[in-house]
Amino acid sequence: MNDIQDKEDVKIFVDAFYKKVRIDMILGPVFAAKIPDDSWAPHLERMYSFWYTVLFAVKDYSGNPFSKHVTLPIQQVHFERWVSLFIETIDENFKGPRTEDAKMRAIKMGKLFQSKLEYLQANQRFKNIL
Numbered sequence: 001m002n003d004i005q006d007k008e009d010v011k012i013f014v015d016a017f018y019k020k021v022r023i024d025m026i027l028g029p030v031f032a033a034k035i036p037d038d039s040w041a042p043h044l045e046r047m048y049s050f051w052y053t054v055l056f057a058v059k060d061y062s063g064n065p066f067s068k069h070v071t072l073p074i075q076q077v078h079f080e081r082w083v084s085l086f087i088e089t090i091d092e093n094f095k096g097p098r099t100e101d102a103k104m105r106a107i108k109m110g111k112l113f114q115s116k117l118e119y120l121q122a123n124q125r126f127k128n129i130l
């Protein structure tokens with residue numbers, strides 16, 4: 001099994017990951033409510049660019065990924081499942097240093113997003129941005 005080497009490899013794991021997400025009993029309904037069937041292709045393109053930027057330090061993505069999650073009805077269980085499916089998908093397809101980096105970054109991202117959302121939800125002065 002090879003390590004993640006380029007954007008084509010990113011596409012492989014992103015496609016496989018979101019295929020699982022869409023049918024997952026925990027994550028599927030959240031994504032279905034936010035992303036209509038005809039909008040998945042643009043979403044996947046953004047995710048290719050996002051993960052390519054994250055893993056290869058190439059400016060291919062621009063935007064604020066956290067802001068897309070602020071209004072979603074997600075909690076710790078959703079983040080745990082997201083990370084679990086991500087790691088499972090990566091491990092099924094790749095092995096190596098960049099693969100390990102991808103998993104570590106997904107874990108940290110999940111924790112950061114969850115922490116930020118919990119903070120915003122717990123502090124009344126930020127209710128207007130939720």
